[in-house]
Amino acid sequence: MLAAERRDHLLDLLAREGKVVAKDVAARLGISEDSVRRDLRDLASEGLVQRVYGGALPVSPAVVDYAARQSVAPDGKQRVASVAAGLVRPGGALILDGGTTALAVAHALPKDLDCTVITHSPTITAALLGHPRAELFLLGGRVFKHSAVTLGAAAVEAAQNVSADLCLIGVTGVHPEAGLTTGDAEEAAMKRALSARAAETYVLASSEKIGTASRFRVLPWHKVTGLITDAAPDHPVVEQVKALGPDILTAAGPADGTEPAA
Structure with a gap:
């Protein structure tokens, strides 16, 4: 799965389930947890997710000025x-x-x-x-x-x-x-x-x-x-x-x- 596809998958999973658990996604996709964590870091840097221990949660829209x-x-x-x-x-x-x-x-x-x-x-x-x-x-x-x-x-x-x-x-x-x-x-x-x-x-x-x-x-x-x-x-x-x-x-x-x- 390409990086762009993994990104879309993570955002879709977050929208459907309300959280992303890195180890579960890695097992499901047959990739390393490091790859998932790297994808989550990239998404977090764009303000699209809130990283937490073990994965990510939806980011709040109430953090703007x-x-x-x-x-x-x-x-x-x-x-x-x-x-x-x-x-x-x-x-x-x-x-x-x-x-x-x-x-x-x-x-x-x-x-x-x-x-x-x-x-x-x-x-x-x-x-x-x-x-x-x-x-x-x-x-x-x-x-x-x-x-x-x-x-x-x-x-x-x-x-x-x-x-x-x-x-x-x-x-x-x-x-x-x-x-x-x-x-x-x-x-x-x-x-x-x-x-x-x-x-x-x-x-x-x-x-x-x-x-x-x-x-x-x-x-x-x-x-x-x-x-x-x-x-x-x-x-x-x-x-x-x-x-x-x-x-x-x-x-x-x-x-x-x-x-x-x-």
Whole structure:
């Protein structure tokens, strides 16, 4: 089999099965694992797969810059945001992550809601300035422009001195084996620090992130309360994640034949 044919085979396998196991492909095609790994390296360098130990997973489309991400699945993000906003109780304290889905959550919060919002995102803070009863706490640090959030030692230290009832975090990849992932190591560390300061943590994940992976793990499944997604409840990955323990809050739209539900 020619290299171009192997490449097409790997991409087709990834689309059909959601992962590539190098040793299985090598055995099936009668080639060496080194050849498969080399093909996966080439595909990864083009941003077409996310390499993991033993093979590869679908790459998340949510790793582009902040401005570009605003045009990725906006309807799905709004459905997820609507369900997430419903979890915020009057008088409660919310830790709200940065990113485009979290920004949609900020816009979905009722204008008259009496709450405390703790965030490391200047864009989230700006979006909530028109909420007169929302107390806002902005955690400072180095600004990571890719996600419009603060990161680094100062931001993590600030996060360690707050507490909340609920944390809503965004990720770029949701996979039953790879867990919850994102594309930057410091951002992953900050998300862990924020989650650790809340009684409950829900993950915001519009459907394009389901079944994909990025380089750095944010949290294992047993560390989160639940997943909010607009992917269909019978999506194979959603079913696998549910079996791992987290609550699944469905934010499916009319096209899926269901109403958003928390």
